[in-house]
Amino acid sequence: MTPPANVRILLADDHSVVRMGLEALISTEPGLTVVGHAADGEEAVIQYRTLRPDVVVMDLLMPKKSGSQATAEIRAAFPTARILILSTSDGDDDVYRALQGGAAGYILKSAPGEQLIPAIHAVMRGERWIPAEVARSLANRSLREELSPREVQVLHELARGGSNKDIAAVLNITEHTVKAHLKNILAKLPARDRTEAVTVALQRGIIHF
Amino acid sequence: MTPPANVRILLADDHSVVRMGLEALISTEPGLTVVGHAADGEEAVIQYRTLRPDVVVMDLLMPKKSGSQATAEIRAAFPTARILILSTSDGDDDVYRALQGGAAGYILKSAPGEQLIPAIHAVMRGERWIPAEVARSLANRSLREELSPREVQVLHELARGGSNKDIAAVLNITEHTVKAHLKNILAKLPARDRTEAVTVALQRGIIHF
DNA sequence: TGGCCGATTACCCGATCGAGTAATCAAGTG
DNA sequence: CACTTGATTACTCGATCGGGTAATCGGCCA
Secondary structure (H helix, E strand, O other): OOOOOEEEEEEOOOOHHHHHHHHHHHHHHOEEEEEEOOOOHHHHHHHHHOOOOOEEEEOOOOOOHHHHHHHHHHHOOOOOEEEEEEOOOOHHHHHHHHHHHOOOOHHHHHHHHHHHHHHHHHHHHHOOEEOHHHHHHHHHHHHHHOHHHHHHHHHHHOOOOOOOOHHHHHHHOOOEEEHHHHHHHHHHOOOHHHHHHHHHHHHHHHOOO | OOOOEEEEEEEEEEOHHHHHHHHHHHHHOOOOOEEEEEHHHHHHHHHHHHOOOOOEEOOOOOOOOOOHHHHHHHHHHHOEEEEEEOOOOOHHHHHHHHHHHHOEEEOOOOOOOOHHHHHHHHHHOOOOOHHHHHHHHHHHHHHOOOOOOEEEEEHHHHHOOOOOOHHHHHHHOOOHHHHHHHHHHHHHHHOEEEEEHHHHHHHHOOHHH
């Protein structure tokens, strides 16, 4: 006989209500079994090591460690790991980082729910599952200039409020330097002023609260 | 025989995957039936009118019309409507508005998932269901000064970026007036500058993207 | 080795910001 | 009716912002 081909799934989402709902939903499909839950990115990595599931269904926005970080770490240790991102649109940058990190697919929480099961099967077969919607969003992203790590750091401080002088003190650099970074940030995003820079960065997922 | 006491439930959440998961989860409990879905606040109000469910399980962050708005409208038309908010923490202000609008309970998506069924039953019995966590958050909120509608409007423009002069042009007022509003906003939130004001307002749920 | 890039510091300058202070007016509220 | 509150406008002033321009330095790559 052919093997039962039972797919063992790990769910990673900080909303336990969502995890339980997904488990109930997935369990209605024969051949799919949820073998573990993770409430944050750190737990997802640990659970993966012990459970070795066939597929991970992972949210992006999680405490302690983001979904993209967890994805990258799992894939670094287990290059064959199959990870399906299940998230809201979040920012383009988050999505990009997850796929760069080795996620096999991406599915929007707002997408027709019937797509979850097919997406899991597709990822299980080694295929990629990326909605045209997401692909388009990524295409736009690639046109934009990337921020350097330092600029992202400055952006974080910008979001916390405070003057250039304050930021300079926190980062142990001169106010002149902060202004130079800020100028680059405004040009790259692009944004007219520091306030718009912060909102744009938040929407793109470059920074979070 | 006693009546079957079947509870008819309407789910309102913009993530269809979450709705389907919740339906699968709720359906495992005898006596609970999901009779309808709504993908946004507007649809929730319409669905309520036609379905007249016993309980509505509603997300806060939805397109077109927020969960708190939908709650208020449904309760205005049907004062006996039982509405259970199921959301992330969101901002204090969102939660407050929902409960002010007549929501019977609030449950965090991140809370232990086993609480959903008891919460539905509690709301069905006419009780309130508010976790200590949420209650505390609301207590803090009440200490803070409320922003006037106009100030919230200014805050929206602030988030979009642009100078006081730009905002003045959009709102058809003088730059002086914008600065006066801004001064009050900074004092009330409180925040050191316009950038911090925007991030604080976003976190509290006073404004959204 | 030369070239490119990110990070850093520096100076000038006009535009803008935010604090302080105060006045007017309409809409409620007791 | 007096009182409060929100919205509006106005003026001054020191601090800060953001543009323009440029230089130095270390690392990476061809």
